[in-house]
Amino acid sequence: MNRLLLSAGLIMAGLLLSPVAEAATITQWNMTDVVVDSAPYSAFETYHSDIYNGGATMQTYGGISWKEDDTVAPGLSIVNDDDVDGSNCIMCAGVNPYDQTIKQCSDPFQSSKRFKLFSTDNEPLVLMFDVADADTNIYRVLQKYSNYSPTRWQGYTIELGFVDGNGQFVVSTSDDGLAFCTSKGVVYQTTTAASSVRDRDLSAQFSQGLFGAPDKNHPEPGYFNPAQRASFEMQVSEDVIASDGISTVYSDLFGPWLNEEALPTGIFWDDDGDVTTDNVLMANCEGTYDYVSGSCDGRWVTYRDYAGVVDGEAGAPVGVASEVPAGVLADWVAQPDVYLFDVIDDLANLGLTYYIELGDNSQWPTPQSFAIRFTPLAE
Known part of the structure; x- marks a missing residue:
């Protein structure tokens, strides 16, 4: 037999027999420990999906809220293959207010795309997501993070990980197929300042209606400061986003991040x-x-x-x-x-944007699910 043909055949056989790397796509928000306010709902009233992950006491420290209108129960949704641009995201549940279609990642500005995570205490909150095997996927996360706790906050951390069989959060490790990344899927291999990254890829900002110069999406300047946006600087690595100080345009007026009672x-x-x-x-x-x-x-x-x-x-x-x-x-x-x-409730609400890459999930402690943990840093 021709040696070249034999070699080619052996290589092809090796490729067929070699294990195929797995990857994941999000199928749903895991609501095992979530209690959603019961229907019926009244228009323009606010409702909650409370998260019970307070350990053995099953205490709730917050959850997801929504105002019944174009946002609906349970307040959070997963979009795979956006019907316009094919992108994926974690966003608010509901309909596009302009055409009444199901909300998509690509919906226009000011169409209520961010889900609202609120904390009622200075304890971590964990969101769990179920996954299925698929190609590598990148998800844009569109959310608000609201301080409804008893104290002001200095900042926060956001960690990727897993919830084990004992209900404990296990932090993701390097090169395990779960990572923070840019919109292009470039994983943060070294610690990177958010200020060196595009706002589209990573940002933590307070409402432009309160702070900031006009731009293509905001025709009016901010009330408290018409030139500078209030935000948090952050340091991001493969599995952790950590706040690194709040803008002086916010702190000079109000000090640390206001809680609801101090608004x-x-x-x-x-x-x-x-x-x-x-x-x-x-x-x-x-x-x-x-x-x-x-x-x-x-x-x-x-x-x-x-x-x-x-x-x-x-x-x-x-x-x-x-x-x-x-x-x-x-x-x-x-x-x-x-x-x-x-x-002025937007002084307690921080708009967060970041991306997550789901790669090879075969080595995850829980191959069919992952989690995001949000930990406030009290004043």
């Missing part, structure tokens, strides 16, 4: 009479607002160049506080259907 009260203008759209922040109480007596124990200030509405327009944010004139404040108080007093 300041603002006055919001309902400029279009539509409950489904965001209202315009006009002023805030520099102090504590008493909702019973309707009084602020400090000043009412605005970060706009003038208080009130002139010719149907609010003043432009200027980044400097000035006291609201008594007459303007009295006018707002006299129109409770137009000017609403409420907490």
Whole structure:
């Protein structure tokens, strides 16, 4: 027999007999230890899917929340093969508000794509995901992380890993087929600063409506700072994302990451009479607002160049506080259907974007599932 043909045949046989590397695709959010608020649901009311992973006591330290509208129960969904661009993501459950189709990774800006993870204590929260064997997959994670705990936070860590048969979280190890990566699938082999990576690939930012310059997605500047976005610097490695300090544009005004109880009260203008759209922040109480007596124990200030509405327009944010004139404040108080007093809740909500690569899952401690653990760092 021709030696070349024999060699080729042996090589082909070896390829056929060699083990094929496995990989994974997410099939669903594992809700074994999740309790979802019962239906029926009322429009524009907020509901919870509480996560019970507090150890032997089965204590809940938070969960996923959603406001019933274009976001629906259980508040989180998995998208495989987006129907426009073929991408994969972990995002909010619901429908695209513009065309009522099932939410997709590629849905347009301001279509409520981020799922909302909230913490009610300073303890870790674990999200588990079931997987099936498939080709290597990359998932974009679109979420908010909300501090509803009793204290302010200095920061957080996000870890990839697994939940073993005893319910314990096991941290992922190097080259085990589970990793943080860029949108192109480049794994972070060495510790990397988020500031050196594109925001699309890795970011932790507070609402642009509060801090930041206008851009293609945000036509208006931020209320507190019209030039600089408030964010967390982060250090990312293959299996861990660790916060590394909050922007001074946030901390100079409010200190560490505000919890829900410490949120300041603002006055919001309902400029279009539509409950489904965001209202315009006009002023805030520099102090504590008493909702019973309707009084602020400090000043009412605005970060706009003038208080009130002139010719149907609010003043432009200027980044400097000035006291609201008594007459303007009295006018707002006299129109409770137009000017609403409420907490500035986005000061407690951090928008997170990052990517996860699911590679060879055959060596995972739990080959059919993985987990993400979120640990707050209390003040």
